[in-house]
Amino acid sequence: MNTALLERVHEFQWRRKPTGAMQVPVVIFATESLVREMDDKVLEQASNVAMLPGIVGASFVMPDGHWGYGFPIGGVAAFEPGGVVSAGGVGFDISCGVRCVATGVKSERVRAVQERLADLLFERVPVGVGVEGKIRLDDAEMDAMLRGGASWAVGRRWGRPEDLGRIEEGGRVDGAVPDAVSERAQERQRKLMGTLGSGNHYLEVQRVSHVFDEPAARAFGLEVDDVVISIHCGSRGMGHQIGTDYLREMERSAPQHGIKLPDRELACAPLRSDLGKRYMGAMRAAINCALANRQIIMHLARGIFADVLPDADLKLVYDVSHNTCKEEEHVVGGKKRTLFVHRKGATRAFGPGHRELPREFADAGQPVLIGGSMGTESWVLAGTHEGMDRSFGSACHGAGRKMSRNAAAKLWKGRDVIQTLARQGISIRAVGIRGVAEEAPGAYKDVSVVVDAAHDAGLARKVARLEPMICIKG
Amino acid sequence: MSEPRWEHFPHGADIGIRGVGPTMASAFEQVALALTAVLTDPSSVASKETVEIRCEASTADELLYDWVDTLIYEMSTRSVLFGAYDVKIDGFRLRARALGETVDRARHEPAIEVKAPTYTELRVARVDDQWVAQCVVDV
Numbered sequence: 001m002n003t004a005l006l007e008r009v010h011e012f013q014w015r016r017k018p019t020g021a022m023q024v025p026v027v028i029f030a031t032e033s034l035v036r037e038m039d040d041k042v043l044e045q046a047s048n049v050a051m052l053p054g055i056v057g058a059s060f061v062m063p064d065g066h067w068g069y070g071f072p073i074g075g076v077a078a079f080e081p082g083g084v085v086s087a088g089g090v091g092f093d094i095s096c097g098v099r100c101v102a103t104g105v106k107s108e109r110v111r112a113v114q115e116r117l118a119d120l121l122f123e124r125v126p127v128g129v130g131v132e133g134k135i136r137l138d139d140a141e142m143d144a145m146l147r148g149g150a151s152w153a154v155g156r157r158w159g160r161p162e163d164l165g166r167i168e169e170g171g172r173v174d175g176a177v178p179d180a181v182s183e184r185a186q187e188r189q190r191k192l193m194g195t196l197g198s199g200n201h202y203l204e205v206q207r208v209s210h211v212f213d214e215p216a217a218r219a220f221g222l223e224v225d226d227v228v229i230s231i232h233c234g235s236r237g238m239g240h241q242i243g244t245d246y247l248r249e250m251e252r253s254a255p256q257h258g259i260k261l262p263d264r265e266l267a268c269a270p271l272r273s274d275l276g277k278r279y280m281g282a283m284r285a286a287i288n289c290a291l292a293n294r295q296i297i298m299h300l301a302r303g304i305f306a307d308v309l310p311d312a313d314l315k316l317v318y319d320v321s322h323n324t325c326k327e328e329e330h331v332v333g334g335k336k337r338t339l340f341v342h343r344k345g346a347t348r349a350f351g352p353g354h355r356e357l358p359r360e361f362a363d364a365g366q367p368v369l370i371g372g373s374m375g376t377e378s379w380v381l382a383g384t385h386e387g388m389d390r391s392f393g394s395a396c397h398g399a400g401r402k403m404s405r406n407a408a409a410k411l412w413k414g415r416d417v418i419q420t421l422a423r424q425g426i427s428i429r430a431v432g433i434r435g436v437a438e439e440a441p442g443a444y445k446d447v448s449v450v451v452d453a454a455h456d457a458g459l460a461r462k463v464a465r466l467e468p469m470i471c472i473k474g
Numbered sequence: 475m476s477e478p479r480w481e482h483f484p485h486g487a488d489i490g491i492r493g494v495g496p497t498m499a500s501a502f503e504q505v506a507l508a509l510t511a512v513l514t515d516p517s518s519v520a521s522k523e524t525v526e527i528r529c530e531a532s533t534a535d536e537l538l539y540d541w542v543d544t545l546i547y548e549m550s551t552r553s554v555l556f557g558a559y560d561v562k563i564d565g566f567r568l569r570a571r572a573l574g575e576t577v578d579r580a581r582h583e584p585a586i587e588v589k590a591p592t593y594t595e596l597r598v599a600r601v602d603d604q605w606v607a608q609c610v611v612d613v
Contacts, residue, residue, distance in 0.1 A: 041486075069612070129513060198585075
């Protein structure tokens with residue numbers, strides 16, 4: 001990114017003054033080298049977001065910001081109730097997120113059964129293109145799932161009641177409207193509950209390799225050498241179709257709402273319009289779908305661990321969503337305000353004492369789960385007081401690609417990637433060999449640089465680093 | 475006039491699909507092959523089933539968005555891959571037959587799911603004596 005348009009506020013914060021139709025500044029949290037590596041499109045997209053009606057504060061870019069659709073990936077924007085909601089600002093993979101599960105066993109125990117565990121996870125967790133789950137949803141169950149989220153899943157015995165306290169919004173978001181979800185979106189989901197998907201989605205068995213913040217790690221139930229499971233996936237076909245449906249409707253109806261879109265992909269509608277309300281209802285249903293989906297996958301993992309390591313006890317650490325628009329209260333200019341916060345490829349990162357956090361996290365802050373790419377480290381961070389003021393309680397979500405899929409597939413062979421990682425003690429199980437090449441570790445930026453920047457910018461602080469042992473891919 | 479063809483073009487995190495042909499319908503057939511090629515080699519897909527598809531829109535761009543959306547929907551809900559397409563377009567009304575078979579993970583080695591069409595680089599246009607239809611798809 002050309003930094004000529006930016007003013008450096010301090011070492012880890014950059015600002016573009018509002019110009020033209022921009023109503024607020026763009027604020028980028030990053031080191032100088034991260035800013036320089038970002039595509040110019042990131043600033044263009046963040047500036048476009050700053051033009052949308054009702055935006056409050058600034059159009060933010062997290063340290064992992066990269067070129068997305070409409071919003072940059074790593075984009076955060078809050079709107080007043082009289083403003084807009086953007087289907088493009090949430091994206092197609094609604095509520096894609098990460099769930100981290102403690103297993104209660106140390107890495108040595110897993111090393112002893114690693115290949116068998118990898119085989120069983122790959123066999124029993126439905127993953128990849130064209131695969132179906134075992135659950136079938138009829139109309140009544142679809143409705144119950146869309147309203148109930150993970151709480152619905154636990155009610156069907158795919159989980160324990162205590163899991164729910166460790167999920168954003170207690171495992172179900174209010175205000176889901178199943179009737180706002182198209183027939184197509186429902187059809188795309190009927191056979192997909194409890195499936196992982198493909199692309200950058202994964203299930204990993206990881207080892208806590210380093211703890212940076214002992215008290216927070218203790219609160220989260222993590223110690224060095226503990227084994228955890230991380231599940232990265234979203235609302236599957238349902239979210240993709242809701243994104244497609246509403247992006248189309250918002251794009252086509254923008255002129256009727258008097259909205260001039262700087263980019264068609266920023267398609268949005270007033271929150272108070274019928275379309276805005278319907279989208280919020282459908283999007284919340286998709287969040288519940290994603291929460292239920294990750295809940296069911298965790299349940300499958302519990303069954304597999306019970307067979308292989310019977311004394312393991314899988315306890316949910318936390319579950320975060322990356323692509324959402326949520327109604328939240330924030331203090332702006334000393335006043336408490338209700339805002340609709342879009343996080344597109346960004347993690348909610350509420351600071352210590354926030355009333356939405358479970359009591360045991362009151363001192364530590366919210367766990368912020370940062371997924372690595374296949375074969376690379378992942379991170380657990382914690383929300384901060386400063387982050388509440390600086391970015392509406394938001395932090396980065398992952399590494400971000402540095403290379404297109406085509407370029408990666410040309411550079412690496414899937415089988416070589418698997419062998420190289422095997423030599424590092426990482427067991428990969430994947431459906432598509434080309435998919436492995438496209439997801440090669442070298443195709444992604446170094447996640448530790450992004451995490452350091454989020455830490456140094458005060459958005460979240462480092463708690464623990466996780467290194468992969470087993471990776472299941474689509 | 476050159477043969478109809480398809481290709482992929484790069485986009486940061488995702489992938490662009492492009493079809494080129496002598497008519498808009500031919501470009502739509504080609505862009506659909508480019509969509510299949512994101513998942514698997516189109517020539518590995520046998521034409522065992524036929525799915526009839528109809529789309530109607532008010533602009534060529536909208537028609538392409540709806541066409542790609544419908545193909546993603548049909549492949550996903552039927553667990554099939556399409557390897558051949560026969561498209562007819564009258565105004566902004568499309569009638570098509572998509573031919574394919576159930577996904578065979580051993581033979582097709584499907585690489586990645588396509589989530590959605592996007593408006594990024596979405597374009598249907600006549601360039602010289604060829605029609606081009608393209609967009610980035612989210613994967």
